[in-house]
């Protein structure tokens with residue numbers, strides 16, 4: 001398989017390094033709006049080269065986005081129209097219903113898939129299954145060190161409480177997990193989100209609470225920050241690598 005990567009920051013770097021070690025991946029193409037980021041990463045890999053997206057699209061099977069919501073708006077439709085599968089990390093971009101439906105239509109018409117890694121949260125599998133029946137409520141409580149939310153507070157402070165849609169609009173880079181949870185369960189307007197800035201916290205804590213016909217779910221993860229970007233959880237990189245392995249592997253844990 002040939003892989004194109006858009007975004008060579010913390011997550012792109014982790015995925016590229018893992019892909020470089022995978023026997024089933026023969027070539028990796030890198031693109032970053034910051035040429036130095038792509039160049040530095042490329043020099044540490046065996047199978048990689050740097051190319052603009054429109055050039056590498058001709059050769060790849062799958063494109064992995066780990067850049068920004070802006071990058072998803074710019075490239076997602078083109079990637080799917082070119083007949084390539086797409087893995088999206090900047091899931092917050094999909095809260096725009098018209099945009100998401102457009103991508104779904106293009107993917108369907110081109111027999112392609114859009115993969116959304118579970119990212120920094122755990123428990124998405126349970127929410128997907130539970131949503132087959134009635135789900136009464138789904139709540140995400142995210143607690144972060146204030147700096148990783150761009151805040152400076154002295155004590156534990158709830159900085160947002162409301163819908164997932166509102167959370168993504170207010171914290172576009174910080175709360176992709178709310179996007180993934182919404183799409184897994186009851187949508188952007190029904191999913192409740194609470195974001196807490198806590199100076200005592202050293203890790204990024206995500207807690208999913210759900211209640212429905214299936215019973216009750218409570219899934220909590222305490223994430224170590226990514227060494228290359230303290231705002232990103234390392235788990236997000238691992239879940240992206242797991243998605244890539246899932247695409248390649250004959251046995252699927254669904």
Ligand SMILES: NC(=O)c1ccc[n+]([C@@H]2O[C@H](COP(=O)([O-])OP(=O)(O)OC[C@H]3O[C@@H](n4cnc5c(N)ncnc54)[C@H](O)[C@@H]3O)[C@@H](O)[C@H]2O)c1
Pocket residue numbers: 006007008009010011012031032033034037066067068069070071074089090091117118119120121172173174176177180228229231232233236
């Ligand atoms: N789904 C999740 O759980 C989850 C978790 C963490 C981060 N994210 C999202 O994943 C994305 C990457 O996160 P990261 O921690 O690697 O960020 P990062 O800031 O470390 O790296 C992003 C890289 O993308 C590049 N970039 C930005 N816009 C671009 C564009 N339009 N075209 C090409 N390159 C572009 C930047 O120059 C940078 O090198 C972000 O959007 C972030 O919000 C998602």
